[in-house]
Amino acid sequence: MPLAPGQLQVGPVRCAWQPYRHGEPAEPLVRTWLAVQLGGPPASLHITREMHGRPLLGAHHGGFDTSWSHSGDGLLMALAADVRIGIDLEFERPRPKAQVLANRFFAASEAATLAALPDDAREAAFVRLWCAKEAVLKAHGQGLSFGLHRLVFAPEGDDWALVDCDPALGAPGDWTLHAFRPAPDYLATVAWRPHWP
Structure with a gap:
């Protein structure tokens, strides 16, 4: 199926961006998009939730996996076959407490890397790192x-690379991450890995 406006193919993952009114439920919009991608009416989609809320498509959807994220006035959806995926979207806005959050919640090496950056680069690096972490954790399910x-990332050019993680996430090499801009003023990361055995 050819890509429609607002869609992007990232490795095995098809992503779609659309405007979103903050406060409205996202799932009906996601269902409509998924139905088009999977070739059926929205009512035919069977979406369940894992214990921590991760969405799962029913077994009759042929091994497809989905994830979505909304921030600001945007919604980003993802769909892929034969891999487990997670996606995170962040609206770029001032984050004056980025370093405080990094010191409290990130690995010490990540917080130190951010602290060493010039002020004008720190917030953007924090958002890229946050997106990467959240995409992996959404794929994981908790x-x-x-x-x-x-899960620990290290700088790699203008981006971050996963270098260490809890064994529950698998090995760092199991994961592929791709950061991109789905729309002006938004940053996203999609993460995928083979299904767990």
Whole structure:
């Protein structure tokens, strides 16, 4: 199926961006998009939730996995076959407490890396790191409650690379991450890995 406006193919993951009114439920919009992608009416989609709220498509959807995230006035959705995915979207806005949050919730090496950056670069680096962490944790299924410090990233050019993680997440090499801008003033990261055995 060709890509529609607002869609992007990132490795095995198809992503779609659309405007979103903050406070409205996102799932009906996601259902409509997923139905088009999977070739059926929205009512035919069977979406359940894992214990910590991660969405799962029913078994009759052929091994597809989905994730979505909203921030500001945007919604980002993802769909892929035969991999487990997580996606995070962040609206770029001032984050004057970025270093305080990093010191409290990130690994010590990440907080130190951020602290060493010039002020004008620190907030953007913090958002990129936050997106990367949250995308992996959404794919894992437990989300932020798993602990942001339990996966460690190191700078790699203008981005971050996963270098260490809790064994519950697998090995760092199991994961592929891709950061991108789905719209002006928004940053996103999609993460994927093979399904757990």
